[in-house]
Amino acid sequence: MPKRGKNYKEAVKAYDKQTVYDVPEAMELVTKTAKAKFDETVEVHIRLGVDGRHADQQVRGAIVLPHGTGKTKRVLVFAKGPKVAEAEAAGADFVGAEEMAQRIQTEGWFDFDVVIATPDMMGVVGRLGKLLGPKGLMPNPKSGTVTMDVEKAIQEVKAGKVEYRLDKSNIIHTPIGKASFGKEKLADNFNALLDAVIKAKPAAAKGQYLRSVTVAATMGPGVKVNAQKLG
Numbered sequence: 001m002p003k004r005g006k007n008y009k010e011a012v013k014a015y016d017k018q019t020v021y022d023v024p025e026a027m028e029l030v031t032k033t034a035k036a037k038f039d040e041t042v043e044v045h046i047r048l049g050v051d052g053r054h055a056d057q058q059v060r061g062a063i064v065l066p067h068g069t070g071k072t073k074r075v076l077v078f079a080k081g082p083k084v085a086e087a088e089a090a091g092a093d094f095v096g097a098e099e100m101a102q103r104i105q106t107e108g109w110f111d112f113d114v115v116i117a118t119p120d121m122m123g124v125v126g127r128l129g130k131l132l133g134p135k136g137l138m139p140n141p142k143s144g145t146v147t148m149d150v151e152k153a154i155q156e157v158k159a160g161k162v163e164y165r166l167d168k169s170n171i172i173h174t175p176i177g178k179a180s181f182g183k184e185k186l187a188d189n190f191n192a193l194l195d196a197v198i199k200a201k202p203a204a205a206k207g208q209y210l211r212s213v214t215v216a217a218t219m220g221p222g223v224k225v226n227a228q229k230l231g
Contacts, residue, residue, distance in 0.1 A: 020224045023190060026215055027183035034179035034217035039070070041218050042186055043175050046197060047211040052166040056204040059172065060165040062143040063196040065189040068160025070178035071113075075157055076100065078117040078125050078139075083150050087116075090154040097121060101128055110135065116145045116153045136163075164197060172197060179217050190215065194230050 021029065034040040050057040076094040077087040078101075087095045094100065094112060101124050103109045115132060117125045117139040125132070125139060132138040139145040143163045147153050164174045176189040194213070201209050210227040 017221070017224075020226045022226050022229065023187050024183060026223045026225045027186040027190065029223045030186065030215050030217055030220065031179050031181075031183055033220040033223070036217075036219040038218075040179045040220065041070070041175050042177055042179055042181075043173060043216060043218075044190060044193060045214045045216070045222070046164075046172040046174075046194075047213075048166065048170050048172065048197075048205075049208045049211050050166070050170055050202060050205045052168070052170050054204065057202045058166065059197065059200050059202065060140070060142050060163075061196060061200050062145075062156075062161055062163045063192060064156050065160045065162060065176060066192055067177060067181060067185040067189055069162060069175050070181065071175075073113040073157050074111065075154055076112040076115050077150060077154065078115070078121040079150060080118075080121065083118050083148075087150045087154065090151040091158055092116075092150075092154050098124055101125070104128055104131055110137075112137075114145065114157050115139050116147070116150060116157070118148055118150065119146055122146060136165075162193070164193065164200075176215075190225075198230070 030042055048059060050059060052058055074093040075091070077092040078097060079087050079095060080097045084095050105128065115125070115137050122139070129138060141147070144153055144156065162174050164172045166172060174193055176193055177186050198209070210230055213225040213227045213230065214222040215225060216222040
């Protein structure tokens with residue numbers, strides 16, 4: 001068991017670990033239990049009743065949160081020709097083609113948070129799969145990061161677009177903002193994310209879809225949210 005600090009132990013006393021809370025109460029508890037000296041990120045953990053090993057039970061997508069994430073994301077765009085100027089004008093932090101791929105491969109360069117690529121660049125980006133994939137950085141049409149509409153993709157990322165996808169345990173881990181947002185804004189972002197995940201339910205999923213939903217700040221304890229009322 002990891003050794004817990006004083007702030008964590010104090011936070012645990014603020015609520016009942018066994019209680020399942022409605023969304024407004026859960027968000028209030030998360031903000032109250034965020035005791036660190038920095039503005040903690042609030043993350044949602046959603047356990048789904050699917051088996052992600054089967055292609056027809058995969059759950060993946062992206063959504064622009066109503067209040068953003070509280071973090072400015074650095075965007076790398078793989079593009080060439082007129083799309084380079086479009087990406088630069090839209091606010092991309094880095095734009096390029098083969099030279100960017102070379103930099104990642106030879107220098108281990110990862111000073112970016114999101115990768116966007118035009119379809120014609122996927123031949124180059126595909127060679128980076130073993131490097132970008134494990135970090136969750138591989139562009140994907142389902143998340144809107146493989147597109148010819150580079151301007152829109154960049155604007156959405158900068159506005160607070162988050163991607164959600166299953167891990168190997170069939171759990172989705174997604175940030176919904178900072179503790180400083182307050183309970184109302186966090187609740188708005190939470191509800192927007194949950195709505196998207198519920199709408200993404202695969203037709204092949206059987207039984208209870210939302211198994212459990214937990215929210216937690218970076219250094220705080222997990223607060224259980226009433227999944228039965230969510231869908």
